[in-house]
Amino acid sequence: SESTRGWIDTVRALVEEPSGAPSASSLGAAAVMPELIRGRFRKLRKAFRRLNALSSMEEYHAVRARAKKLRYTIEPAAVIYGKPAGEMLRALRRLQDRLGTQQDAYVAKNRLLAIAADPPTGLPSQTLFLMGRLAERHSLAAAEARKPVEKAWRRVRGRRWKALRLQLEELHASSPVAQPVPLPVADVSLAARPERPSQPVNA
Numbered sequence: 368s369e370s371t372r373g374w375i376d377t378v379r380a381l382v383e384e385p386s387g388a389p390s391a392s393s394l395g396a397a398a399v400m401p402e403l404i405r406g407r408f409r410k411l412r413k414a415f416r417r418l419n420a421l422s423s424m425e426e427y428h429a430v431r432a433r434a435k436k437l438r439y440t441i442e443p444a445a446v447i448y449g450k451p452a453g454e455m456l457r458a459l460r461r462l463q464d465r466l467g468t469q470q471d472a473y474v475a476k477n478r479l480l481a482i483a484a485d486p487p488t489g490l491p492s493q494t495l496f497l498m499g500r501l502a503e504r505h506s507l508a509a510a511e512a513r514k515p516v517e518k519a520w521r522r523v524r525g526r527r528w529k530a531l532r533l534q535l536e537e538l539h540a541s542s543p544v545a546q547p548v549p550l551p552v553a554d555v556s557l558a559a560r561p562e563r564p565s566q567p568v569n570a
Contacts, residue, residue, distance in 0.1 A: 400444050401535040407437040408528065415520055424473045427516070431466040434459050448538065451530040458527050462519040469512035476505035
């Protein structure tokens with residue numbers, strides 16, 4: 368999207384900024400990045416907390432989409448945030464992979480059941496039987512994938528997120544945009560005031 372391209376261009380400007388005074392775009396990126404990353408993590412955490420034993424695959428897919436958005440937000444800035452960002456990205460990829468495995472099993476099960484419910488003409492009964500067994504296996508695989516998904520999420524929200532959050536706070540606090548520039552204070556001391564002309568004394 369246009370907003371995503373603008374975000375990547377801004378981060379690239381910050382990373383490639385030559386030594387010297389930072390540009391307005393790089394200062395803007397330094398100010399926006401931490402809050403954008405924190406905001407997308409909060410949305411991912413909220414989506415995951417909604418999951419339970421009765422959650423639909425659509426709800427799991429929403430979690431996967433949130434994880435993808437967070438990963439895409441961190442990736443352009445990984446060079447800035449160093450090791451904490453790299454570890455978080457690996458944890459997010461693992462979470463996406465686990466959710467993808469679950470989604471694939473669910474889709475395969477539904478596809479097999481749909482074919483078995485309305486089989487093509489001439490399809491042997493043995494083939495239908497095997498399709499039913501495969502659908503059962505995929506259904507079981509989708510259910511069993513929930514534990515690896517939960518484990519992958521714990522890796523995301525645990526020490527990896529804490530380390531990245533600390534890095535966000537430290538670098539933001541030390542960036543020029545976070546440092547207020549003191550304004551010059553006018554010298555209002557008596558010594559700096561011009562002397563008033565003395566009033567003539569009437570004789």
